Amino acid sequence: MILRTFLTYFALLWSCTVFSNEITLYATEFLLPSTITPVAQKTIDTVKKAIYPKQLNIKVLQSIDEIDEVLRSKEAPIAIVGATTYLRHRKDGMRDIATLISNLQPDPDHSVGALVVVKKDSNINSLKELKGKRLGANHPDGFQGLTVVYKELADQGYAWDKFFSKIKFYGLDPYKRIAALQRGEVDAITLNACFAEREAQKGRDVLDGLKPINIKENKSAKCLTSTSLYPSWSFLVSPHLDTQTIVNIANALYAMHPTKDGERWTIASDFRSVDELFKTLKRGPYSYLNEWTAERIWKEHGNSILLLTILFFVFVWHYFRTRYLVTVRTAQLRKALVEQKKLLRFNNQLRDRYDKSRRALIVSQLSSLFAHELSQPLSGILLYLRSLKRLLIRIH
Numbered sequence: 001m002i003l004r005t006f007l008t009y010f011a012l013l014w015s016c017t018v019f020s021n022e023i024t025l026y027a028t029e030f031l032l033p034s035t036i037t038p039v040a041q042k043t044i045d046t047v048k049k050a051i052y053p054k055q056l057n058i059k060v061l062q063s064i065d066e067i068d069e070v071l072r073s074k075e076a077p078i079a080i081v082g083a084t085t086y087l088r089h090r091k092d093g094m095r096d097i098a099t100l101i102s103n104l105q106p107d108p109d110h111s112v113g114a115l116v117v118v119k120k121d122s123n124i125n126s127l128k129e130l131k132g133k134r135l136g137a138n139h140p141d142g143f144q145g146l147t148v149v150y151k152e153l154a155d156q157g158y159a160w161d162k163f164f165s166k167i168k169f170y171g172l173d174p175y176k177r178i179a180a181l182q183r184g185e186v187d188a189i190t191l192n193a194c195f196a197e198r199e200a201q202k203g204r205d206v207l208d209g210l211k212p213i214n215i216k217e218n219k220s221a222k223c224l225t226s227t228s229l230y231p232s233w234s235f236l237v238s239p240h241l242d243t244q245t246i247v248n249i250a251n252a253l254y255a256m257h258p259t260k261d262g263e264r265w266t267i268a269s270d271f272r273s274v275d276e277l278f279k280t281l282k283r284g285p286y287s288y289l290n291e292w293t294a295e296r297i298w299k300e301h302g303n304s305i306l307l308l309t310i311l312f313f314v315f316v317w318h319y320f321r322t323r324y325l326v327t328v329r330t331a332q333l334r335k336a337l338v339e340q341k342k343l344l345r346f347n348n349q350l351r352d353r354y355d356k357s358r359r360a361l362i363v364s365q366l367s368s369l370f371a372h373e374l375s376q377p378l379s380g381i382l383l384y385l386r387s388l389k390r391l392l393i394r395i396h
Contacts, residue, residue: 021053021054021055022054022055022056022057023051023054023055023056023057023076023077023078023241023245024056024057024058024059024075024077024078025044025047025056025057025058025059025077025078025079025080026059026061026067026070026071026077026078026079026080026081027040027058027059027060027061027067027079027080027081028060028061028062028063028064028066028067028081028172030080030081030233031058031060031080038259038260038261038263039100039102039259039261039263039264042256042259043080043235043253043256043265044056044058046252046253046256047078047249047252047253049252050245050248050249050251050252050253051245051248051249054245062171062172063139063171063172064085064139064141064142065141067079067081067085068085068088068089071085071089071092071094071236071238072089072092074240075238075240076238076240076241077238078235078236078237078238078241078249079094079235079236080233080234080235080236081233081234081236082112082143082144082233082234083112083143083230083231083232083234083268083271083274084141084143084147084274084277084278084284085143085234085236086234086236086271087271087274087275087278087284087285088284088285089236091285092239093238093239093240094236094237094238094239095236095237095239096234096235096236096268096271097235097236097237097246097249097250097253098234098235098250098253098254098265098266098267099111099231099232099233099234099235099265099266099267099268100232100233100234100235100263100264100265101232101262101263101264101265101266102194102259102261102262102263102264103222103261103262103263104194104197104198104221104222104223104261104262105193105194105220105221105222105223105232106220106221106262107220107221107229108231108232108266108267108268108269109220109230109231109268109269109270109271109273110218110220110221110228110229110230110231110273111193111194111220111221111229111230111231111232112143112144112148112192112193112194112229112230112231112232112233113144113148113192113193113221113225113226113227113228113229113230114144114145114146114148114149114190114191114192114193114225114226114227115190115191115192115193115195115196115212115223115224115225115226116130116149116188116189116190116212116213116214116226116227117181117188117189117190117191117207117210117211117212117213118181118187118188118210118211118213119181119182119209119210119211120209120210120211122187122188122211124187124188124213125213126213126214127149127152127153127156127213127214127226128156128158129213130163130164130187130188131158131163131164132163132164132165133164133165133186133187133188134164134165134166134167134168134185134186134187134188135149135164135166135167135168135186135187135188135189135190136167136168136169136170136177136180136181136185136186136188136189136190137149137167137168137169137170137177137189137190138169138170138171138172138174138177138190139169139171139172140167140169142169142172142190143230144190144192144193145190145192146167146190147277147281147283148227148228148230148277149190149226149227150281151227151228151277151280151281152214152226152227152228154280154281155228155280160281168180168185168186174191174192174195174206175206177189177190177191178191178206178210181210182209188213190226191206193221193223193224193225193227193229194221194222194223196223196224197222197223197224198261201261212224212226213226214226214227216228228273230273230274230277231268231270231271231273231274232268234268235249235253235265237249253265254266
């Protein structure tokens with residue numbers, strides 16, 4: 001029993017030691033033989049020295065789906081991916097610690113994009129003329145190969161998801177796309193910005209017999225591009241990696257000497273263009289915009305909802321306040337009416353008393369007048385009768 005327990009603890013300790021002594025670096029296009037650049041091997045050597053005595057395990061993945069699956073896992077990987085992959089996995093805790101630049105692409109915030117090319121004898125000269133045509137790209141979620149083209153179409157007012165009649169995918173090797181275009185399988189293909197210039201430095205003219213279209217003026221890169229430019233390759237670290245290892249890797253990458261083409265690692269300060277791209281296309285972190293969820297309704301109409309809510313409560317408050325005031329005023333009016341009726345009755349009583357007093361006064365005044373007016377003739381008559389009586393007495 002004791003031996004079994006000891007062996008179990010030993011096995012766990014051994015497995016943890018093996019796991020902790022190995023760090024895996026994942027990459028796709030960055031380390032593919034067809035697209036690898038001198039900075040790739042130099043970066044690997046630099047990271048190996050930075051994490052020593054831990055061992056560096058290199059894994060080159062052939063698709064974006066594979067890299068997404070790895071970055072969603074609970075292991076502690078490091079990865080060299082595009083800016084779009086970084087934003088997709090930021091919620092998984094992945095963090096960008098360095099961004100690649102070169103003499104051709106010196107601005108870390110505006111380096112990569114897509115170059116759309118057609119056959120040289122094609123009558124297509126702009127992006128809008130590709131409507132209803134066939135396009136050759138790398139992957140349905142390819143950032144430089146397709147997504148940036150969608151953004152360009154959306155900016156020009158087109159329904160990007162219904163623009164091409166068909167999109168064929170040939171993987172991350174750009175030469176497969178070039179061959180497909182030359183065979184006539186598609187009407188146009190996308191290449192990473194600066195790919196043709198880098199190949200030209202190696203003596204390869206990948207644009208021989210081809211014609212770039214929709215060329216945009218840019219001051220951030222010394223390359224032809226058919227789209228806007230976005231942050232370059234990002235070096236990501238997992239949240240499950242220890243802090244000291246992350247610091248060692250970051251310091252080593254920043255101190256790494258540039259290659260002869262000026263390729264080196266620095267810091268990208270602005271990923272807003274990528275975020276705006278996803279928001280415009282309603283993809284990635286903004287895919288919820290395609291569904292009428294509570295989150296979408298709040299983000300799109302939050303201010304209106306808040307305003308309507310305030311107006312609703314103001315209306316309710318106004319309704320009850322008005323109702324209260326009407327009740328109070330009605331009670332006051334009823335009370336006033338009662339008081340008015342009392343005053344009216346009192347006024348009627350006063351009027352009746354006044355009328356009686358006025359009639360009595362009139363009668364009194366008339367009586368005095370009649371008495372005064374009758375006293376003189378009666379006095380005269382009485383005097384006349386007295387005189388007549390005296391006369392009669394004398395006669396007799």
